[in-house]
Amino acid sequence: MKLSVNGREHAVDAPRAARLLDVLRDELGLKGTREGCGSGDCGACQVLLGGAPMAACQATLGACEGAAVTTVEGLEPKLAQAFFDEQAAQCGFCSSGMLVAAAALLRRNPAPTEEDVKRALDGQLCRCGAHPRIVRAVLRAARA
Amino acid sequence: MSVVAFTPEGRVQVRTGKVELGQGLHHALAQIVADELGVALDAVDLLPVDTAHSPDMGVTSGSKSLEEAGAALRAACAELQRERSARHVGRPLPREALRVLFAGAPVFIHDLQPEGLLHGRVLHPPGPLRSAPAGALRDGDLLGVLAATNAEADAAVARLAAAARWDAMPLPPEGPHELPHLPATVRTVGEHGTPQPGVRRLRAVYAKPWMAHASIGPSCALAQWAGDRLHVWSHTQGPFNLRRDLALAFGLDVAQVRVTHVPGAGCYGHNGADDVAFDAAWLARRAEGRPVRVVWSRADELTQSPQGPAMRIELEAALGAQGRIVDWRHTIWSPGHSRRPGRAATPALLGAWQVAGAKPAPPSIDMPLAVGGGAERNAIPGYALPAWQVRCHTVATQRRSSALRSLGALGNVFAAEGFLDEIAHATNRDPLALRRELLAHDERGLAVLDAACRGWAGRPRRDGWGHGIGYARYKNTGAWCAVWAEVEVGAKLHVRRLRIAADVGLAVNPDGVAQQLEGGAIQATSACLLESAKPAHAGWADYPILRFADVPAIEVALVPSTEPSLGAGECSLGPTAAAIGNALFDALGVRVRELPFTPERIVAAIDEGTPT
Numbered sequence: 001m002k003l004s005v006n007g008r009e010h011a012v013d014a015p016r017a018a019r020l021l022d023v024l025r026d027e028l029g030l031k032g033t034r035e036g037c038g039s040g041d042c043g044a045c046q047v048l049l050g051g052a053p054m055a056a057c058q059a060t061l062g063a064c065e066g067a068a069v070t071t072v073e074g075l076e077p078k079l080a081q082a083f084f085d086e087q088a089a090q091c092g093f094c095s096s097g098m099l100v101a102a103a104a105l106l107r108r109n110p111a112p113t114e115e116d117v118k119r120a121l122d123g124q125l126c127r128c129g130a131h132p133r134i135v136r137a138v139l140r141a142a143r144a
Numbered sequence: 145m146s147v148v149a150f151t152p153e154g155r156v157q158v159r160t161g162k163v164e165l166g167q168g169l170h171h172a173l174a175q176i177v178a179d180e181l182g183v184a185l186d187a188v189d190l191l192p193v194d195t196a197h198s199p200d201m202g203v204t205s206g207s208k209s210l211e212e213a214g215a216a217l218r219a220a221c222a223e224l225q226r227e228r229s230a231r232h233v234g235r236p237l238p239r240e241a242l243r244v245l246f247a248g249a250p251v252f253i254h255d256l257q258p259e260g261l262l263h264g265r266v267l268h269p270p271g272p273l274r275s276a277p278a279g280a281l282r283d284g285d286l287l288g289v290l291a292a293t294n295a296e297a298d299a300a301v302a303r304l305a306a307a308a309r310w311d312a313m314p315l316p317p318e319g320p321h322e323l324p325h326l327p328a329t330v331r332t333v334g335e336h337g338t339p340q341p342g343v344r345r346l347r348a349v350y351a352k353p354w355m356a357h358a359s360i361g362p363s364c365a366l367a368q369w370a371g372d373r374l375h376v377w378s379h380t381q382g383p384f385n386l387r388r389d390l391a392l393a394f395g396l397d398v399a400q401v402r403v404t405h406v407p408g409a410g411c412y413g414h415n416g417a418d419d420v421a422f423d424a425a426w427l428a429r430r431a432e433g434r435p436v437r438v439v440w441s442r443a444d445e446l447t448q449s450p451q452g453p454a455m456r457i458e459l460e461a462a463l464g465a466q467g468r469i470v471d472w473r474h475t476i477w478s479p480g481h482s483r484r485p486g487r488a489a490t491p492a493l494l495g496a497w498q499v500a501g502a503k504p505a506p507p508s509i510d511m512p513l514a515v516g517g518g519a520e521r522n523a524i525p526g527y528a529l530p531a532w533q534v535r536c537h538t539v540a541t542q543r544r545s546s547a548l549r550s551l552g553a554l555g556n557v558f559a560a561e562g563f564l565d566e567i568a569h570a571t572n573r574d575p576l577a578l579r580r581e582l583l584a585h586d587e588r589g590l591a592v593l594d595a596a597c598r599g600w601a602g603r604p605r606r607d608g609w610g611h612g613i614g615y616a617r618y619k620n621t622g623a624w625c626a627v628w629a630e631v632e633v634g635a636k637l638h639v640r641r642l643r644i645a646a647d648v649g650l651a652v653n654p655d656g657v658a659q660q661l662e663g664g665a666i667q668a669t670s671a672c673l674l675e676s677a678k679p680a681h682a683g684w685a686d687y688p689i690l691r692f693a694d695v696p697a698i699e700v701a702l703v704p705s706t707e708p709s710l711g712a713g714e715c716s717l718g719p720t721a722a723a724i725g726n727a728l729f730d731a732l733g734v735r736v737r738e739l740p741f742t743p744e745r746i747v748a749a750i751d752e753g754t755p756t
Binding site for chain 1: 238239242243245246247248249250251252254255257293294295298358359360361362407408409410412439441442655659662663664665666667683684685689690691692693695697698
């Protein structure tokens with residue numbers, strides 16, 4: 001099956017029922033999308049499917065046919081730069097998901113309020129407590 | 145004008161007051177400077193002595209020049225080195241490593257993909273194994289699978305779990321209020337002074353539940369055997385301890401085991417990182433020299449990792465005629481807070497307890513107070529009290545307890561600071577004024593308390609709002625930390641703001657320090673609002689942690705210091721939990737003494753009314 005990821009077409013040799021998460025990490029070697037829970041509850045594996053955020057552990061390869069997948073590796077650099085400028089991570093395991101969720105927000109709302117950001121990131125868990133910096137990073141990226 | 149200085153071109157100019165007479169003095173002094181500064185000899189220029197810019201060192205004679213000029217230059221170089229290193233130390237320099245992380249680079253142990261990698265999963269049955277499908281890898285009660293891909297490993301272990309049979313071993317209740325009824329050994333942790341009976345006694349019981357580390361990334365390890373040599377890649381907190389226990393588990397000499405640390409997700413203490421390393425090594429034995437990666441599922445992470453244990457803390461105080469504390473007793477019931485690998489005669493690794501012929505598992509213990517203690521951490525008062533006693537019952541539980549960020553300090557500071565607040569209320573003292581009086585002997589503690597509580601006298605009073613203070617010097621020897629919490633109780637308890645002040649000595653990276661203080665405070669807030677781990681909890685829906693909407697606004701005030709640097713990673717938890725509990729009392733007039741402050745507990749406290 002052909003899968004479009006970050007603007008490139010890939011020929012993927014995996015069953016249509018395969019998890020998109022496994023295809024990205026193990027077939028395509030894109031390790032940035034991380035597995036935190038496998039049940040769609042933590043946000044660590046967020047990707048954009050046709051611009052809409054979704055958990056890659058809950059998406060099948062087949063469901064992605066004909067749609068463009070964007071992973072953390074394919075986001076615009078200004079988001080990563082804003083996260084870097086705010087030092088918005090401690091262990092960083094949640095960061096990929098945060099960046100993708102933030103990208104989804106900024107695509108539909110380029111000028112979010114702090115409340116907008118918190119609501120958009122509600123499904124993203126962080127245990128280290130980088131929340132305040134992550135919010136500042138997204139607001140900073142919006143202003144960039 | 146300094147006697148030793150770098151030029152813009154990177155050369156070193158040296159001004160001495162002793163002259164070169166052909167005796168080679170300047171050359172020798174240049175050698176000294178080159179060594180002291182770690183520069184090339186030919187980069188050092190000794191300037192000719194000139195009354196316009198050289199120090200007056202009298203006459204170059206009497207065989208004293210090397211001794212005097214050499215000593216002067218060594219001192220000058222040492223000072224120059226300190227100034228040079230201050231270009232980095234003390235500044236909030238950004239972590240460059242985060243750049244590649246934010247670009248999605250493969251930085252975690254989960255991302256390692258060596259040649260020939262096999263994927264493994266291990267089943268740790270919660271009770272004795274009755275039957276397992278033929279073909280399953282098995283040793284005693286331990287079961288495992290090996291597969292070519294991660295997805296196949298997931299599928300294989302699911303089939304294995306469905307087909308295997310084991311005896312259910314329901315755990316007895318071992319929450320904070322069951323602890324006093326379980327087998328225990330008791331010790332006096334410390335005591336001071338002569339207890340007076342006073343004219344009034346207060347007593348309260350505080351409690352905290354079992355808590356999970358709840359790492360966002362599950363535990364993961366890789367292992368590979370080459371003959372009888374084992375190499376393990378792990379995100380363990382203690383590579384040498386893990387190495388020692390792996391050697392014990394597999395009957396090897398430590399020289400045959402190598403442990404390489406690779407970053408995992410935040411662990412906040414002893415989570416499953418060491419156990420999964422055993423799992424990988426056990427499976428890799430069956431992989432004919434190929435590397436094996438084992439990653440735990442979210443359910444494994446929650447049900448199998450060690451956890452921070454429940455604590456029951458009883459506080460009693462006697463007050464004299466003027467309301468002064470004349471006796472203070474802090475008694476703890478808790479399982480041990482450490483079951484880390486590498487410290488006992490048998491391995492402290494989950495899988496090692498389940499193989500055939502397994503040696504008995506070491507118990508959970510508390511390290512001696514001199515190296516930080518465990519359950520008793522921060523139970524000894526940091527305030528100036530005329531008499532006090534701390535006792536600790538180490539309780540044996542079936543649930544596995546081990547180190548979770550701040551160990552006993554979260555519970556002990558929550559309890560002691562809550563009780564101190566109760567005393568303040570009972571004696572009509574302002575909570576800040578009372579603490580200031582009891583910290584008169586501790587200048588740095590006082591400064592931290594004052595920094596956190598700037599503006600306390602004028603704090604805004606609104607219906608349903610409350611303000612509370614928490615203070616502790618971590619481990620009584622570490623960083624000082626005070627927290628002022630502002631809460632609002634409406635339909636639910638909302639922590640609006642935290643001001644955290646800390647003295648960590650010289651802050652090597654002040655932004656890094658702030659991160660740790662914030663992180664600890666957010667975890668403590670989560671503990672106050674949400675967390676209570678039950679053995680059956682298997683996913684985020686069962687064990688919620690704080691989300692963006694509920695994270696308070698946080699302000700950090702670092703007390704500037706050039707004293708020796710102190711760790712900042714754990715000092716904010718206890719004070720934050722205490723401040724929130726005290727703020728809740730301030731808001732509602734009722735005291736909730738057990739974490740978490742669920743709506744049910746708050747309502748129950750209101751219904752019962754708190755005896756004052």
